[in-house]
Amino acid sequence: MIRGPKAERRILAKGPKDAMEISRQAVDEQLRACGHKRDADVLELFLSRKELTDVIDLSRFKKLKYLWLHCNKLHGIAFLTRNYCLTELYLNNNAIFEITGLHNLRSLHILLLHHNELTNLEATVKELKGLLNLKILNLYQNPLCQYNLYRLHMIHHLPGVEFLDRNRITNKERISTITIFNHEKSHILQSIAFGGKVDVSWNTIPPIKPKSTQHLPSDFTFANNVDKTVFANPEDAVFVRAMKRSAVTFTSVNWDTVPTRDEKDMQEDGAGPAQMRTITLR
Known part of the structure; x- marks a missing residue:
């Protein structure tokens, strides 16, 4: 057309x-x-x-x-x-x-x-x-x-x-x-998964920033536990500090005083009670 x-x-x-x-x-x-x-x-x-x-x-x-x-x-x-x-x-x-x-x-x-x-x-x-x-x-x-x-x-x-x-x-x-x-x-x-491990291989920056360490001032006292006494001998200072710590006591059987089976058979008289040993630490 x-x-x-x-x-x-x-x-x-x-x-x-x-x-x-x-x-x-x-x-x-x-x-x-x-x-x-x-x-x-x-x-x-x-x-x-x-x-x-x-x-x-x-x-x-x-x-x-x-x-x-x-x-x-x-x-x-x-x-x-x-x-x-x-x-x-x-x-x-x-x-x-x-x-x-x-x-x-x-x-x-x-x-x-x-x-x-x-x-x-x-x-x-x-x-x-x-x-x-x-x-x-x-x-x-x-x-x-x-x-x-x-x-x-x-x-x-x-x-x-x-x-x-x-x-x-x-x-x-x-x-x-x-x-x-x-x-x-x-x-x-x-990180909030129950029992799951956190894969942070993709992130080199730690997710939680560590808190900065705080230093106490030299004149700070807490519950009057800071002893400022000056000792000439450092060993004396260590001893005094150790005496102020809480005492921890452990008690156990002195197995050296427990007779063996053969010793029990040879003894005519009944064996005496076993001795106890006590250790105290500070």
């Missing part, structure tokens, strides 16, 4: 206005199909497979909870900054390369972003951190998934998520994130 000059000019003239008009028409069709006459009655919008490259501002639907936008050609989500009641958002199979503004949707419970063009892992995590109610998240088939330890990185920064990329997050994975990303917490958990 051969197009004339006028047809080619019409094709080149298509731009943002045409994209917004296509989006507006798609929204109006959905409203008519559902029989909605007021924006306040709109709880869901099904706008998938509409070849959309942009979407009109949807902030007028203040009670919107479910939004399907998968299988389009979207590049961003700037049209969703004020839909605070949104709980389920399906954006998979688009060409989205950034999700700026997503952190405002604090009620999101399900977010599907797989098969897109997200490359910046840190920027994506920063936006998702604000979604405290998020439980199900899909990010697979994005370039950022190629990062080393991608899954554990997401689990560490999004502790509330229960399913990531269609798989439930396990306790073993959560423990692994603590070991890898939070050395201090990992050391504490290991």
Whole structure:
């Protein structure tokens, strides 16, 4: 088919206005199909497979909870900054390369972003951190998934998520994130384990700083036990100090005075009582 000059000019003239008009028409069709006459009655919008490259501002639907936008050609989500009641958002199979503004949707419970063009892992995590109610998240088939330890990185920064990329997050994975990303917490958990040994091979700094030694002043006395008497002979000072210590007494049988079996047989008279030996130490 051969197009004339006028047809080619019409094709080149298509731009943002045409994209917004296509989006507006798609929204109006959905409203008519559902029989909605007021924006306040709109709880869901099904706008998938509409070849959309942009979407009109949807902030007028203040009670919107479910939004399907998968299988389009979207590049961003700037049209969703004020839909605070949104709980389920399906954006998979688009060409989205950034999700700026997503952190405002604090009620999101399900977010599907797989098969897109997200490359910046840190920027994506920063936006998702604000979604405290998020439980199900899909990010697979994005370039950022190629990062080393991608899954554990997401689990560490999004502790509330229960399913990531269609798989439930396990306790073993959560423990692994603590070991890898939070050395201090990992050391504490290991140190309070019942009967467990602490592996501190990853940390050359001792977890507990030794207390500094405190020296008593020269004029300090405690319970009048400090004797400041000066002796000419050091041995006298040692003797006096030893005499002030508490005495410890040990008493035991002197086995040298106990006769053997043969000696008992040879003795005519009854053997006397064994002698006791007492040792006193200070």
